[in-house]
Amino acid sequence: MLERLKRVAEDLGLPLGTRKMTYNSRLAQELAKWAEEKGRGDEFHDAVFRAYFVDGKNIGKKAVLVELAKKVGLPGKEAGEVLESRAFREAVDADWKLCMQMGITAVPTFMIDHRSVVGAQPYEVLEQFLENNGAKKRGVRNQEKERSLKKKDS
Numbered sequence: 001m002l003e004r005l006k007r008v009a010e011d012l013g014l015p016l017g018t019r020k021m022t023y024n025s026r027l028a029q030e031l032a033k034w035a036e037e038k039g040r041g042d043e044f045h046d047a048v049f050r051a052y053f054v055d056g057k058n059i060g061k062k063a064v065l066v067e068l069a070k071k072v073g074l075p076g077k078e079a080g081e082v083l084e085s086r087a088f089r090e091a092v093d094a095d096w097k098l099c100m101q102m103g104i105t106a107v108p109t110f111m112i113d114h115r116s117v118v119g120a121q122p123y124e125v126l127e128q129f130l131e132n133n134g135a136k137k138r139g140v141r142n143q144e145k146e147r148s149l150k151k152k153d154s
Contacts, residue, residue, distance in 0.1 A: 028065055047068045
């Protein structure tokens with residue numbers, strides 16, 4: 001799996017370090033829920049991804065997570081309190097339960113109806129998955145057509 005991940009990252013030009021350990025991401029998931037609530041979810045997710053996959057940091061450690069929160073502009077003291085209280089434990093439990101009900105066993109999983117694509121995939125695979133499941137490509141032409149139709153309807 002790690003070799004495949006390295007190839008995909010290389011193909012996409014994404015940074016990927018060489019980790020020697022796998023760390024528990026549970027606390028990172030809980031703090032991410034808080035970061036999302038604070039409007040900084042994307043930034044926090046990116047910071048955790050980089051810390052784990054590029055820098056090899058232990059994202060199971062509270063101190064590491066608090067530093068990542070501060071790095072993306074979130075209050076470190078509050079992040080520490082969220083981790084200590086486990087305030088988002090139930091929200092993450094609910095996410096995990098939903099994933100189990102849907103048959104999701106790995107991340108990332110892309111799902112439309114009951115069909116899915118699992119794991120880091122090249123752009124073309126995701127594009128084909130979307131097209132095969134009814135997604136319409138929205139290029140400049142489609143957007144121009146939509147605008148022109150809206151003008152006619154007005």
